[in-house]
Amino acid sequence: HRVDSQRGELISTLSHELRSPLTSVKGFTSTLLHRWERFSDDQKREMLATVNMDADRVTRLIRELLDVSRIDAGRLELRRQEFDLAAMAAGIVGRFELQHDGHAFRVAFPDSFPRVYADPDKVEQVLTNLVENAVKYSDGGTVTVTGSATGDAVEVAVADQGVGIPTDQLPLIFTKFYRRAGQGTAGGTGLGLFIARGLVEAHGGRIWADSAPGRGTELRFRLPRVGLELAGG
Numbered sequence: 455h456r457v458d459s460q461r462g463e464l465i466s467t468l469s470h471e472l473r474s475p476l477t478s479v480k481g482f483t484s485t486l487l488h489r490w491e492r493f494s495d496d497q498k499r500e501m502l503a504t505v506n507m508d509a510d511r512v513t514r515l516i517r518e519l520l521d522v523s524r525i526d527a528g529r530l531e532l533r534r535q536e537f538d539l540a541a542m543a544a545g546i547v548g549r550f551e552l553q554h555d556g557h558a559f560r561v562a563f564p565d566s567f568p569r570v571y572a573d574p575d576k577v578e579q580v581l582t583n584l585v586e587n588a589v590k591y592s593d594g595g596t597v598t599v600t601g602s603a604t605g606d607a608v609e610v611a612v613a614d615q616g617v618g619i620p621t622d623q624l625p626l627i628f629t630k631f632y633r634r635a636g637q638g639t640a641g642g643t644g645l646g647l648f649i650a651r652g653l654v655e656a657h658g659g660r661i662w663a664d665s666a667p668g669r670g671t672e673l674r675f676r677l678p679r680v681g682l683e684l685a686g687g
Contacts, residue, residue: 467631467644471515475508518645521579522630525652532573532656539563539570539577539608543599546581556594563601570608572677576653580661583646584612584673592616592670606679607659613672619665627663650675 482501486493493501524530540563547559570577581599588597595615602609619627626632628651631644654661654675665671 468515468519472512475511478508479505479512518649521649521652522645525649525656530576530652530656532576534571534573536569536571537574537577539610540567540601542574542578543581543601543610546578546585547597547599550585550589550597554589557589557592558596560596560598561600562598564603566603567601568603568608568679570677571679572657576656577677580650580653580675581610581612583650584610584675587646587673588612588614588616588671595670603679607676608679609674609676611672611674613670615670618667618669619663619671620667621665624663624665628661647673 482505486498486501490498521530540561543563544561547561550557551559585597585599592614593616597615598611598613600611600613602611628647630648632647651661654677657677658680659675659677661673661675663671663673
């Protein structure tokens with residue numbers, strides 16, 4: 455019964471999340487097709503930019519669904535390579551800065567932070583999910599991304615200045631469909647942190663949260679520094 459309930463909730467959630475961008479895409483394309491001559495180039499460009507953004511949203515939802523099925527089936531494939539995680543974090547935060555005027559962002563990695571041997575696409579997805587979560591559940595304030603390294607692991611923390619999470623709910627935030635109450639524009643499938651946990655654990659790492667009501671939330675993940683010798687690092 456629990457599996458049927460989860461499946462029903464997943465279908466309901468995805469139906470709701472897909473309907474909005476697809477309705478927008480259909481509306482704008484129909485308008486442009488039937489009234490092309492009525493709009494200026496700038497208006498057309500703005501409509502097409504919205505269509506493009508909504509199409510990206512649908513693509514991401516489908517990718518989330520595929521990730522969940524692979525995590526549940528234990529079939530995640532990792533394509534490990536050496537890459538610069540500090541530079542990746544700066545790039546991700548830079549994209550969020552362009553989209554979210556109400557938040558300040560800070561990235562702090564030590565100069566000695568090592569290159570990482572992992573799947574860069576998966577790690578980027580994890581970090582993007584964590585930063586997005588921090589923005590979603592904090593009504594302004596600063597989102598801080600920091601990195602640290604020990605002899606056998608690297609660690610990344612994403613901290614917000616939101617309302618925080620009650621202690622009894624901390625174990626729940628990495629489960630399917632969990633949405634915490636709080637400020638911000640909470641929406642989405644509720645799968646982002648579940649996927650992040652699956653991707654981190656597939657690398658042999660771990661992910662956890664530290665929070666208390668009123669003092670924000672810090673999400674951390676740790677990846678082992680194994681395999682670099684295989685890449686010649």
